[in-house]
Amino acid sequence: MNPSKLQLKLFADRNVHAPESEAFIPVFHRWIRDHVLAELVIDVANYAHVPKGPGVVLIGHTGDYYLDDSDGRFGLLYSRKRGLAGAAFEARLEDLFRRTLHAAALLEKEAPATGAGQGGLRFGTNELLFRVNDRLAAPASDETFAALRPALEAMAGRLFEGPFELTRVGDARALFGVKLVGTGEPSDLSTLLARVGGPPAADLP
Amino acid sequence: MNAAKSWKEKLGNTVPEAWAREIDVFETQIELRKKGKIEEKLFAETRLRRGTYGQRYDNGQRHDGAVTQLLAYPSGEITKGPVTLWDAPGMQRIKIPYGRLTIAQLETIADLAEEYSDRILHVTTRQDIQLHFIHIEDTPDLMRRLAAAGITTREACGNTVRNVTGCPYAGVCQTESFDVTPYAHAMTFFLLGHDDTQNFGRKFKLSFSGCKDNPCALANFHDIGCIARTRTVDGRKERGFEVVVGGGLGSVPQNAQLFDAFVPETELLPLAQAMSRVYARLGEKQNRAKARLKFLVKKLGLEEFKRLVLEERATLRPDPRWTAFLADLHVTDEKPLRAAGPLPAGPYPAGFDAWRATNVVPQAQAGYVMALVTLPLGDLTSDQARLLADVARRFTGDTLRTTADQNLLLRWVSEADLPALYQALQAAELAGAGAGTLTDIVACPGTDTCKLGISSSRALAAQLGRELTGSALAENPNAKGLHIKASGCFNACGQHHVADLGFLGVSRNVNGRRVPHFQLVVGGQWTNNAGSYGLAIGAVPSKRVPEVVKRLAGRFAAERQGDETFSAFVNRIGKKTIRALVEEMQAVPPHEVDPSFYTDWGDPREYTIDDMGVGECAGEVVPLVEVGLADAEREIFESQILLEEKKPAEAVARAYSAMLVAARALSREKNSNLSNDPNEIVAEFRKHFCDTQLFYDPYAGPKFAQYFFRIHDEHASAKDPEAVHQLIEEATLFVDAAHQVYARLGASLGGPALGLAPAATVPSPAPAPGVGA
Numbered sequence: 020m021n022p023s024k025l026q027l028k029l030f031a032d033r034n035v036h037a038p039e040s041e042a043f044i045p046v047f048h049r050w051i052r053d054h055v056l057a058e059l060v061i062d063v064a065n066y067a068h069v070p071k072g073p074g075v076v077l078i079g080h081t082g083d084y085y086l087d088d089s090d091g092r093f094g095l096l097y098s099r100k101r102g103l104a105g106a107a108f109e110a111r112l113e114d115l116f117r118r119t120l121h122a123a124a125l126l127e128k129e130a131p132a133t134g135a136g137q138g139g140l141r142f143g144t145n146e147l148l149f150r151v152n153d154r155l156a157a158p159a160s161d162e163t164f165a166a167l168r169p170a171l172e173a174m175a176g177r178l179f180e181g182p183f184e185l186t187r188v189g190d191a192r193a194l195f196g197v198k199l200v201g202t203g204e205p206s207d208l209s210t211l212l213a214r215v216g217g218p219p220a221a222d223l224p
Numbered sequence: 225m226n227a228a229k230s231w232k233e234k235l236g237n238t239v240p241e242a243w244a245r246e247i248d249v250f251e252t253q254i255e256l257r258k259k260g261k262i263e264e265k266l267f268a269e270t271r272l273r274r275g276t277y278g279q280r281y282d283n284g285q286r287h288d289g290a291v292t293q294l295l296a297y298p299s300g301e302i303t304k305g306p307v308t309l310w311d312a313p314g315m316q317r318i319k320i321p322y323g324r325l326t327i328a329q330l331e332t333i334a335d336l337a338e339e340y341s342d343r344i345l346h347v348t349t350r351q352d353i354q355l356h357f358i359h360i361e362d363t364p365d366l367m368r369r370l371a372a373a374g375i376t377t378r379e380a381c382g383n384t385v386r387n388v389t390g391c392p393y394a395g396v397c398q399t400e401s402f403d404v405t406p407y408a409h410a411m412t413f414f415l416l417g418h419d420d421t422q423n424f425g426r427k428f429k430l431s432f433s434g435c436k437d438n439p440c441a442l443a444n445f446h447d448i449g450c451i452a453r454t455r456t457v458d459g460r461k462e463r464g465f466e467v468v469v470g471g472g473l474g475s476v477p478q479n480a481q482l483f484d485a486f487v488p489e490t491e492l493l494p495l496a497q498a499m500s501r502v503y504a505r506l507g508e509k510q511n512r513a514k515a516r517l518k519f520l521v522k523k524l525g526l527e528e529f530k531r532l533v534l535e536e537r538a539t540l541r542p543d544p545r546w547t548a549f550l551a552d553l554h555v556t557d558e559k560p561l562r563a564a565g566p567l568p569a570g571p572y573p574a575g576f577d578a579w580r581a582t583n584v585v586p587q588a589q590a591g592y593v594m595a596l597v598t599l600p601l602g603d604l605t606s607d608q609a610r611l612l613a614d615v616a617r618r619f620t621g622d623t624l625r626t627t628a629d630q631n632l633l634l635r636w637v638s639e640a641d642l643p644a645l646y647q648a649l650q651a652a653e654l655a656g657a658g659a660g661t662l663t664d665i666v667a668c669p670g671t672d673t674c675k676l677g678i679s680s681s682r683a684l685a686a687q688l689g690r691e692l693t694g695s696a697l698a699e700n701p702n703a704k705g706l707h708i709k710a711s712g713c714f715n716a717c718g719q720h721h722v723a724d725l726g727f728l729g730v731s732r733n734v735n736g737r738r739v740p741h742f743q744l745v746v747g748g749q750w751t752n753n754a755g756s757y758g759l760a761i762g763a764v765p766s767k768r769v770p771e772v773v774k775r776l777a778g779r780f781a782a783e784r785q786g787d788e789t790f791s792a793f794v795n796r797i798g799k800k801t802i803r804a805l806v807e808e809m810q811a812v813p814p815h816e817v818d819p820s821f822y823t824d825w826g827d828p829r830e831y832t833i834d835d836m837g838v839g840e841c842a843g844e845v846v847p848l849v850e851v852g853l854a855d856a857e858r859e860i861f862e863s864q865i866l867l868e869e870k871k872p873a874e875a876v877a878r879a880y881s882a883m884l885v886a887a888r889a890l891s892r893e894k895n896s897n898l899s900n901d902p903n904e905i906v907a908e909f910r911k912h913f914c915d916t917q918l919f920y921d922p923y924a925g926p927k928f929a930q931y932f933f934r935i936h937d938e939h940a941s942a943k944d945p946e947a948v949h950q951l952i953e954e955a956t957l958f959v960d961a962a963h964q965v966y967a968r969l970g971a972s973l974g975g976p977a978l979g980l981a982p983a984a985t986v987p988s989p990a991p992a993p994g995v996g997a
Contacts, residue, residue, distance in 0.1 A: 024339070045828040052288035061281055061295055061313065064357070064672070065826050066344055068600040068686045070653035071607070073343045078357050080297060080311060083342060089607060101359065152339055155231055192331070192610055194338065
């Protein structure tokens with residue numbers, strides 16, 4: 020099993036008063052204009068009017084970046100759509116983590132001020148949601164979990180450098196999903212990013 | 225258990241055979257286009273006819289607020305249509321005939337939105353659902369999954385019969401003459417893919433309404449509007465339709481005209497077929513801005529149009545489908561899931577009363593009501609769609625309906641269940657009140673995703689929603705029922721002409737800079753099936769539109785007399801008064817004083833219209849004969865593949881089919897009643913092209929035609945691979961000869977001018993033709 024349409028979500032720290040997702044629209048436009056990411060990004064879609072929805076989305080050619088509010092938990096969701104043809108699952112996984120963590124680190128730096136005392140944006144680093152956005156390649160099943168678990172464990176081991184737990188999430192209709200939770204002391208984003216290889220290189224078609 | 229390698233394999237025969245074949249064909253066409261073997265305009269029309277549409281920035285350019293930058297899509301210069309790059313994300317329109325959607329279909333679309341789009345299902349003003357940011361190469365699987373759920377995207381765009389819309393209350397409405405659902409259903413599948421609807425110069429829209437007075441189906445701005453009527457003859461009640469024709473919005477809005485006050489139900493389908501033929505034959509093909517039926521009706525005059533249609537009707541070959549559906553008009557009936565019962569005594573959940581006041585509509589059936597699910601800007605998420613499916617499964621049964629207000633409708637809700645239903649909707653964040661009120665604002669996609677958008681209708685609607693929701697004005701009983709609709713450009717997909725307060729996006733130059741504006745259109749009539757259109761008053765800067773709305777609605781709230789409509793109010797106080805109010809709001813401060821006026825709502829970039837592209841809603845005018853010849857070529861290609869795959873019998877059958885398709889494409893230009901029967905095709909081809917020697921090659925004489933006759937006489941048989949190979953060669957030569965004949969005869973076959981190769985003569989679209997679902 021080697022799915023390619025992978026997703027990773029980092030959740031915003033609930034203790035920090037994050038700006039509304041629409042406040043990041045200028046940030047995403049700037050990323051497009053200044054070619055901030057090492058990939059082709061095209062447009063910004065605003066769905067902030069939909070409760071618990073995809074929020075504000077930076078639409079790319081190979082992947083999208085959502086300021087996602089699904090289930091009422093704000094965070095950054097990176098969704099790989101295409102690319103990395105022929106790569107092993109482990110390589111796809113590493114790329115997924117590098118892109119997500121890199122974008123998250125950039126967002127933390129560029130988050131507009133909220134005016135609140137604890138304003139800004141900070142992502143929690145001990146809880147991540149991994150999903151496969153492809154019901155054909157990776158049905159939401161125990162078989163899928165068994166097939167992907169070794170690579171996910173290896174990645175979680177690199178990421179947390181300490182104890183962790185993997186838990187399957189979602190019902191039969193949902194995408195296949197796994198919650199990765201580090202149970203040790205959390206590290207900051209830049210540390211996590213360094214552990215998985217640092218910022219991504221130019222995207223591969 | 226072996227996992228399926230593809231959706232095609234996984235879905236297997238759950239996809240209806242004919243639809244599976246169509247999608248396979250489309251997939252082949254995608255491959256052929258990538259190899260440059262299909263001309264780009266032909267491919268554009270092909271994909272549009274599958275509902276696969278372009279989106280903003282698909283020309284590979286995007287203005288960043290200062291300069292236009294190139295978007296370096298990896299496929300480079302490969303295109304999927306004129307100035308439409310292959311890798312650029314596009315929109316998939318999903319036709320939902322008369323808005324009827326099953327739970328399984330809703331769940332399927334939810335999955336597709338998640339896996340191929342951005343997790344948003346967008347309900348359009350023509351009851352479709354659209355998914356955005358989709359790659360062309362994902363569309364065949366997307367279509368297979370839809371087809372397995374009973375949905376085809378065929379003819380969702382392009383110069384075709386678009387989604388047949390219908391009153392969402394049909395069958396449960398208190399004021400309808402009868403349930404129009406089975407008629408809309410029959411019309412949908414009768415015209416879908418019909419030969420007589422394949423050669424239009426522009427799109428063609430039909431609508432079904434159960435009654436004349438209410439707005440639910442907006443019959444008066446459709447090419448054909450069908451309004452249910454009954455009459456009594458010799459003591460027997462007969463069903464029929466008041467048929468209106470030639471309506472339309474766009475830059476030249478036109479109210480439909482009465483074609484016939486009562487068309488018997490048995491005559492409805494043949495009449496639509498006859499109208500299609502007249503439109504295909506006489507409708508404008510070159511000037512895209514004048515190609516809708518409304519222009520033909522105007523040009524000919526209603527009486528002449530009517531005469532031609534009735535004359536055409538008399539020549540139609542009888543078709544059992546015209547009346548077969550009448551044998552079971554209950555095929556689309558819905559049964560309630562739960563027993564009817566009275567609303568339980570309160571107390572009710574917080575917000576219930578307000579929601580019930582605006583979102584609950586009584587049904588004709590005692591004890592049942594309908595519940596409108598208000599969708600902000602017509603959007604819901606995949607998660608919400610699945611939760612809504614659960615709600616329907618629990619409370620109402622198998623179907624929902626989309627509405628022209630961009631909402632969803634649950635029918636057959638037992639009143640006894642209303643509080644529990646409300647709470648279930650609340651859990652899905654779908655219990656917003658205000659359906660059909662001042663805060664339930666309709667908007668087309670505008671500059672968010674549309675290539676023709678001038679101003680951001682969606683972001684304006686979102687801003688208005690923010691400012692009005694919960695305001696005293698929105699709760700004022702005099703103003704509460706006002707309708708606001710916004711279109712991103714004059715093509716009017718937001719249906720602004722029939723709003724109390726309509727807005728259409730325009731731009732203005734102020735001090736050498738572009739400033740987004742909206743033209744204010746007031747007093748449109750939503751009722752009476754969109755009975756009359758509003759009048760443009762003047763353009764105001766986008767950033768001042770909320771203030772304009774508050775002033776106008778506020779004045780209406782304060783000065784309304786009794787049940788006076790907004791339209792009547794406008795007439796009473798006079799357009800000059802409205803104009804004076806607008807003039808006060810037209811000033812644009814200098815850029816250095818307030819640069820926000822020089823950006824649009826929801827977009828921090830300095831405003832520009834440089835991102836506008838060439839619209840695709842008008843499709844490409846590709847004569848039907850060209851479509852047939854291209855199909856024949858594709859079948860030749862497929863026969864070669866089948867031979868390579870060592871399937872000789874299938875290869876022969878496909879090669880023979882290619883010849884039949886080519887022969888029919890030519891012959892149908894001489895006999896529009898030609899069926900698909902091979903014997904009839906051969907006979908007609910022989911009569912019109914061989915007996916006349918039109919098909920004779922200057923050097924080879926009748927040789928290529930004889931190939932066709934021989935394979936037909938031999939029942940498409942070939943024994944050994946060599947013979948199969950030879951037969952495919954002959955089929956190739958025959959199809960090529962058909963092309964040559966078409967090139968020679970050109971205009972006399974409904975095609976391009978004499979002597980020009982078909983691919984080179986497809987006319988270019990005029991700038992900014994009308995758009996819409």
